[in-house]
Amino acid sequence: MTETTPDVPSAAGQSRFRRLAAMLWADKFALVAMIFLIVVLLCAILGPMLLDNLATRQNLRGRNAPPFDLTRGWAFVLGxxxxxxxxxxxxxxxARNTIMVAAGAVACSLLIGAALGLVAGYSRxxxxxxxxxxxxxxxSFPSLLMAVIVLYMLSASVTNLIxxxxxxxxxxxxxxxxxxxxxxRERMxxxxxxxxxxxxxxxVFRHILPMVLPTLLTIATLDFAFVMLAESSLSFLGIGIQPPEITWGLMVSQGRPYLTHAWWLSFWPGLAIILTTLSLNLLSNWMRVALDPAQRWRLEMGKKND
Incomplete structure (x- = not known):
């Protein structure tokens, strides 16, 4: 008879995942934020494939239709x-363009910044x-001002914005x-x-980078919200993504002339920006505690109390 030895790395990975899941369950605000972000991500992936024709179909008889009027169908629940x-x-x-711009910008800045930081910290x-x-x-240049200048010189495309x-x-x-x-580098x-x-x-890659990565991921989660707000600001100013492409910030900008009598045109996309940003901030705070061994006990104590 032969005995099979358990896969130790796989078991350790599953144990780490269960531990993180338990700590996430202990923080109900972070749990709700995670669920909301998953819904937003699914909308960004599946939304354009399922609702693109409906989102671009014009009906001048129903222009500026008020919200919660289900006589026109479920799609008009927000007006x-x-x-x-x-x-x-x-x-x-x-959601696709909004998330794509924010995720692309954060990923590129994270990779380039982390690589240069590793070189700067360990080189001569x-x-x-x-x-x-x-x-x-x-x-030395204000980030929003630099974006405004560059996008005025170049075309306002998704790639240039990223x-x-x-x-x-x-x-x-x-x-x-x-x-x-x-x-x-000075540790034992x-x-x-x-x-x-x-x-x-x-x-650098075997011993130092794994220690730095949790901090960078926490910053990236928080920075995702900042980049999304910056993209929304540029779209609101009219130098971000241009029609027929659409983002939440552009929708807020397009609803600005109708604020006095059709507030919902800017309110709902603005609310989507606020809720996504708030969820990212809550998740970032949870990650900062969960990935820090000195503070992780707070979530573990909350898990035991539950």
Missing amino acids: ADALGRPLLARIIVA RGLSQAIMRLADVIM IVLAITRIPIYLRTTRAEVLEL FVQAALVMGASARRI
Whole structure:
């Protein structure tokens, strides 16, 4: 008879996942925020495939139709815009571009900023100073003003918007990563790896990066909300994504002339922005506690009390 040994890494991964799930269940606000964000993500993925025709179909007889009027169908529960298009369908479809811009900008800035921060924190002083001066140059310009100038010069497309917003957020991840690396490189486990002959690349990616990653993910979750608000601001100013493409910020801008007699045109997409931003902030606070061994006991105590 042969005995099968259990898959230790797989069991450890499942145990870690169950622990995080239990801590998420202990924080009900974070749990509700996670559920809401999952719904938004599903809308961004499935919405354009299912509701694109309905969101672009015009009906001038139903222009500025008030909300909660179900005589026109479920899609008009939030009302209709100035061209008679259902707001609910348009909000669901607009989630794709809004989430795409925010996720693309955060991902690009996280990857580039973290890579430069690792180099600046673990390399020789000359290269580190050059990278930090680059970050200072980027930070010397107000992020929104830089985006306005660049988008006036270039076409306001999704790609250009992601690039501009990503550039403005790189210094945040660069400075955070460098500060973490400068502190971690002096710890005993790094010195032990050096004594054992580990290469600089192995030390950075095997020993330092896993310690820095939880902090970067927490910042990225919070930064996602900031980038989404920045995209909404640019769209509200008329230099973001242009029709026929649509985002929540553009919907708020399009409803601005009708605020006195059709408030729902700007209210519902604005509410979607507020709820998504609030959910991201709540989830970021939960991640900051859950990924910090010094504060994790709060959630674990809440789990035991439940």
